[in-house]
Structure formats: structure tokens, C-alpha cells
Amino acid sequence: MxxxxxxxxxxxxxxxxxxxxxxxxxxSVLPPRPTSGAQPxxxxxxxxxxxxxxxxxxxxxxxxxxxxxxxxxxxxxEFIVLLGRSGCGKTTLLNIIAxxxxxxxxxxxxxxxxxxxxxxxxxxxxxxxxLFPWLTAEENVAFSAKSRGVPAKERAALCRELLSLVGLAGxxxxxxxxxxxGMQQRVAIARALALDPHILLMDEPFGALDELxxxxxxxxxxxxxAARRKTVVFVTHSIWEALMLADRILVMAARPGRIVLDRGxxxxxxxxRTDAExxxxxxxxxxxxx
Amino acid sequence: MTAASVAARASSARDWRGWTYPLLVIxxxxxxxxxxxxxxxxxxxxxPPPLKLASSAVELVRDGYPEGxxxxxxxxxxxxxxxxxxxxxxALAIPLGLVIGWVRVLDDLxxxxxxxxxxxxxxxxxxxxxxxxGTGEAAKIFLIxxxxxWVMLSNVVAAVKSVDPMLIRAARTMDVSGVALFRxxxxxxxxxxxxxxARVALGVGFMVIVGAEMIGxxxxxxxxxxxxxxxxxxxxxxxGMAVIGVLGLAIAVGLERxxxxxxxxxxxxxxxxx
Numbered sequence: 131m132x133x134x135x136x137x138x139x140x141x142x143x144x145x146x147x148x149x150x151x152x153x154x155x156x157x158s159v160l161p162p163r164p165t166s167g168a169q170p171x172x173x174x175x176x177x178x179x180x181x182x183x184x185x186x187x188x189x190x191x192x193x194x195x196x197x198x199x200x201x202x203x204x205x206x207x208e209f210i211v212l213l214g215r216s217g218c219g220k221t222t223l224l225n226i227i228a229x230x231x232x233x234x235x236x237x238x239x240x241x242x243x244x245x246x247x248x249x250x251x252x253x254x255x256x257x258x259x260x261l262f263p264w265l266t267a268e269e270n271v272a273f274s275a276k277s278r279g280v281p282a283k284e285r286a287a288l289c290r291e292l293l294s295l296v297g298l299a300g301x302x303x304x305x306x307x308x309x310x311x312g313m314q315q316r317v318a319i320a321r322a323l324a325l326d327p328h329i330l331l332m333d334e335p336f337g338a339l340d341e342l343x344x345x346x347x348x349x350x351x352x353x354x355x356a357a358r359r360k361t362v363v364f365v366t367h368s369i370w371e372a373l374m375l376a377d378r379i380l381v382m383a384a385r386p387g388r389i390v391l392d393r394g395x396x397x398x399x400x401x402x403r404t405d406a407e408x409x410x411x412x413x414x415x416x417x418x419x420x
Numbered sequence: 421m422t423a424a425s426v427a428a429r430a431s432s433a434r435d436w437r438g439w440t441y442p443l444l445v446i447x448x449x450x451x452x453x454x455x456x457x458x459x460x461x462x463x464x465x466x467x468p469p470p471l472k473l474a475s476s477a478v479e480l481v482r483d484g485y486p487e488g489x490x491x492x493x494x495x496x497x498x499x500x501x502x503x504x505x506x507x508x509x510x511a512l513a514i515p516l517g518l519v520i521g522w523v524r525v526l527d528d529l530x531x532x533x534x535x536x537x538x539x540x541x542x543x544x545x546x547x548x549x550x551x552x553x554g555t556g557e558a559a560k561i562f563l564i565x566x567x568x569x570w571v572m573l574s575n576v577v578a579a580v581k582s583v584d585p586m587l588i589r590a591a592r593t594m595d596v597s598g599v600a601l602f603r604x605x606x607x608x609x610x611x612x613x614x615x616x617x618a619r620v621a622l623g624v625g626f627m628v629i630v631g632a633e634m635i636g637x638x639x640x641x642x643x644x645x646x647x648x649x650x651x652x653x654x655x656x657x658x659x660g661m662a663v664i665g666v667l668g669l670a671i672a673v674g675l676e677r678x679x680x681x682x683x684x685x686x687x688x689x690x691x692x693x694x
Contacts, residue, residue: 248592
């Protein structure tokens with residue numbers, strides 16, 4: 131089984147080298163992708179989603195796939211938001227990027243290496259309930275630090291630092307059941323950061339929170355992101371959330387799961403909901419969802 | 421005041437009521453019972469009144485029943501049998517259940533066997549137990565162990581299978597897999613349900629004991645009950661029942677304490693619900 135995995139990986143890697151060469155040829159011919167003013171730190175491609183299709187075993191034969199030949203490039207330190215209705219495949223796409231699910235066809239490359247499994251610097255924040263209930267806030271963060279080999283001595287300091295970064299100084303010794311939903315998600319973010327990930331994948335992380343907490347958490351996330359630049363892929367079905375957070379919004383439609391709108395947002399943060407450009411974007415996104 | 425301290429205060433208030441009200445209910449039932457017998461509504465031979473039970477309990481402690489075998493001996497022997505059978509069952513069922521629950525193929529293979537083993541009423545094995553182990557201690561401990569084992573096994577398997585897949589996924593994003601994944605994530609996540617199973621299994625042990633002590637002994641609470649029945653000492657039978665009930669309750673409370681100590685992360689509410 132291990133041998134088979136390795137062989138599989140080697141095959142995929144070999145193929146990767148060839149496809150990278152092909153890509154380079156392509157990019158020298160094609161003009162750079164127009165981006166309406168987004169300002170990522172570099173233009174380096176961090177995540178390359180290459181014609182990814184996904185069908186579930188349980189799907190009827192004549193059913194369009196969950197994801198149909200979806201391609202997308204995410205640049206380094208870019209904050210992208212995948213927006214769409216339930217069932218449009220946005221979470222499936224996120225899971226494939228995370229390595230938690232396998233694409234039926236196509237592949238996801240991170241730093242030009244094909245993703246074959248979770249971990250390896252891809253931090254994930256789930257919607258809710260993914261904290262280990264038997265560990266305190268601090269221990270949850272330490273668990274993740276330990277998994278990437280941070281020595282025990284440095285772990286305590288790292289946990290304190292990350293928990294205070296997400297605004298939880300003083301709650302280190304609390305168990306998840308003692309924390310509100312918003313505080314639990316803060317721990318989840320700190321835990322993902324403890325992996326020192328270069329990519330942060332967030333699957334509706336604030337979806338279960340009340341609206342006021344949600345707005346607070348969005349601001350917190352932007353603050354944290356400003357302090358620790360990462361490439362972020364954020365899944366939501368809230369148009370406002372997308373507008374407040376994203377460098378670039380990708381609106382998805384279902385069956386086959388595909389991108390129907392790709393819009394960069396150059397506005398500085400924090401953004402106002404009454405800004406004329408924000409309202410115009412809201413309308414454009416709403417129209418694309420119809 | 422923090423949310424946690426509010427919760428603690430509310431639950432201590434519930435504990436206070438939790439003990440007072442049931443005791444009041446029991447006292448009321450006993451009083452009504454005594455009154456009904458004295459008024460001639462209930463026959464004393466069928467429903468020995470509480471005051472008679474109290475004097476029988478004193479007799480049982482002082483003189484013993486049958487003569488010379490005191491309550492302490494009965495309790496001691498019974499507890500020894502239950503504890504031995506129970507511990508053997510738990511010690512076998514936990515490792516086995518963990519492996520079966522974690523390995524899908526094993527679960528598929530053993531699922532019907534476990535359902536079968538659970539369904540065989542323990543006391544229907546009594547004749548076989550005598551054939552295999554004779555009428556000594558081994559047969560009794562075997563019966564208790566058998567009853568506890570299947571309940572414990574099916575609970576441990578279910579505990580591992582019902583671990584939230586979200587936790588497994590979360591751990592996998594942290595490069596945790598294989599044995600570490602089982603030990604650091606699946607095991608602690610399954611612990612509350614394993615404990616719930618341990619409590620149910622203990623209850624089964626107490627249910628089986630009376631039957632198991634029907635064979636070849638006059639010592640033990642089950643034997644006491646059978647012996648008293650033979651001589652129409654309904655009062656002694658009832659005292660024996662009450663003692664078994666109190667023992668079961670005491671052990672359940674003890675287990676709950678151990679549980680709270682082992683798993684401080686479990687909210688009180690959650691523990692009550694399991």
C-alpha cells in the first residue's frame with residue numbers, strides 16, 4: 131500500500147514536471163491575466179488548479195459533475211473568496227486543494243508540486259466543531275505546533291503569542307465547551323497558524339456565528355492576515371463577507387461546478403458597505419448568481 | 421462573573437435538588453406503603469411494610485440469614501464476583517473494541533457476531549456454564565463477565581466508529597496519521613462513549629448477579645434472595661433487593677466521579693445526556 135502510494139506520487143510528479151514546462155511555454159505566449167487592480171505582494175502563482183473535475187461515486191450517471199474542468203490560479207499572498215450557493219462545489223474544491231479529497235480528473239499544484247495529501251503547510255479552518263474537545267485552547271494550538279516539530283520549550287511561548295494574536299489572551303486554559311462559538315473559531319485560526327502554513331484554507335469559518343460576532347471576526351481575520359501574510363482561500367455564501375475580505379471574488383455555479391465571475395477588488399480595507407463601488411460589486415455578484 | 425462560574429452555580433443548585441426531591445419521593449412512597457399495610461389494604465406477606473423491613477435488615481446484619489452469614493459477607497462475596505467478572509470483561513472488550521471500531525473490515529466481519537452474542541440472554545447460558553465450569557466461583561464470574569462483555573464490546577466499537585470525522589480531518593491537515601492519529605485523536609474522542617458503555621455494562625453485571633448466584637451457593641446477595649424466597653421471607657428478599665440497588669447506585673456515582681476526573685473537558689450537561 132505504501133509502495134503503491136509512492137509509485138503513484140512519483141508518476142504524478144513526473145507528469146508535473148512536464149506540465150510545468152508546458153505551462154511556461156503557454157505563459158510566454160498568453161498575455162498576463164487581467165486583474166482589476168488587486169494588489170498581491172508578488173505575481174508568483176501559489177496555487178494552480180488545473181482542469182479539476184470531481185464526480186461522487188453516488189452521483190447518477192447522467193448528472194453533471196460537482197466540479198467540471200475547473201481551472202484557477204491563485205497568486206502568492208492573495209486573499210481569494212469562493213462564493214456560491216450551497217452545492218456549487220466550493221467546499222469540494224477547497225477540500226481538494228487541502229488534499230482531503232481527491233480530484234476525479236485534473237490536479238491542484240501548490241508551488242508547482244501536485245497536492246496528494248493534507249498537511250504539508252496547508253492550514254485549514256473548518257466551519258465549526260473541529261477543535262479537540264479534550265484539549266484546552268492552549269493545548270489545541272500546541273497539538274498543531276507539535277505536529278510540525280516545534281520543540282516543547284518553544285511551544286508554550288508560540289501558543290501564547292498566537293492566542294493573543296487572535297485576541298484570546300487569558301483564555302489559554304479553557305476547554306472548547308467553555309468558549310463561545312466566536313472564541314472557538316479564534317482558537318481554530320490560531321491552531322491553523324501554529325502550523326506556520328503558507329496557505330490558509332477556510333471553509334465557511336464564520337458561517338455558524340451570529341451576524342455581530344461574524345463582522346467582528348472578519349475584522350479580526352483581516353488584522354491577523356495583515357500581521358501574517360498568507361495565501362488565503364476562503365469559502366462563504368455571504369456576499370457581504372466576500373466583499374469585506376477578498377482581494378478577488380470567484381462566484382461559482384453548480385453542476386457542473388464552475389466559476390461564473392472572477393472579480394478583483396482593489397479597495398483598501400476596512401471597507402464600507404455603503405461605498406459606491408462595493409454596492410456596484412454587490413449588484414454584479416448578485417446578478418451572476420441568478 | 422464568567423459564563424463558566426454561572427454554569428457551575430446553576431448545576432450545584434441542581435445537585436442539591438437532585439438529591440432532596442428523590443429522597444422526599446421515596447419517603448412518601450414508604451409512608452404510604454406502611455399506612456396501606458396497617459389499614460389492611462396490602463397483605464404483609466406480599467408487601468412486608470417498611471418498618472418490618474427495617475427490623476429484618478437489623479436481623480440480617482446481626483444474626484445473618486441463613487443463620488451465621490451476615491450482610492457484610494453477602495455483600496463482600498457478591499461484589500467480588502461482580503468486580504472480577506466485570507473487570508475481566510472490560511479488560512477484554514476495550515482493546516478488542518478499539519481495534520474492531522478502527523478497522524472497517526473487522527467491523528464488517530464481526531458485526532453479526534456481536535449482535536448475536538449480545539442477544540443471547542446471559543442466564544440462558546447458566547446450564548452450560550455449570551457444565552463448563554462446575555458450580556463454583558468460575559461459573560458465576562463467567563456469567564457476569566459474559567453479560568458485561570458484549571455490552572461493553574458493542575459500545576466500544578460504536579464509540580470508535582462515531583468519532584466525529586471532522587476531528588480526524590482536522591488532525592490529517594496537521595500531518596497526523598496512522599497510530600498517532602488513533603492514539604492522539606480517535607481514542608480521546610471515543611472516551612466519553614466508552615465510559616457510557618462501562619456504566620451500562622456495570623448495570624448488566626448487577627442484573628446478572630442474582631441469576632448467577634442461584635447455583636451452588638448460599639453466600640452472596642443473589643443467593644440470599646433465592647434462599648429467602650424458598651422460605652417465604654419476602655422481607656429478607658426485599659432487603660436483599662434494596663442492598664443490590666444501593667450498591668449499584670453507589671458504584672454508578674463512583675464511576676461518574678472517575679469520569680469527571682478523567683474527562684474534565686466534558687461539560688456536566690453533556691455527561692448527563694450520555
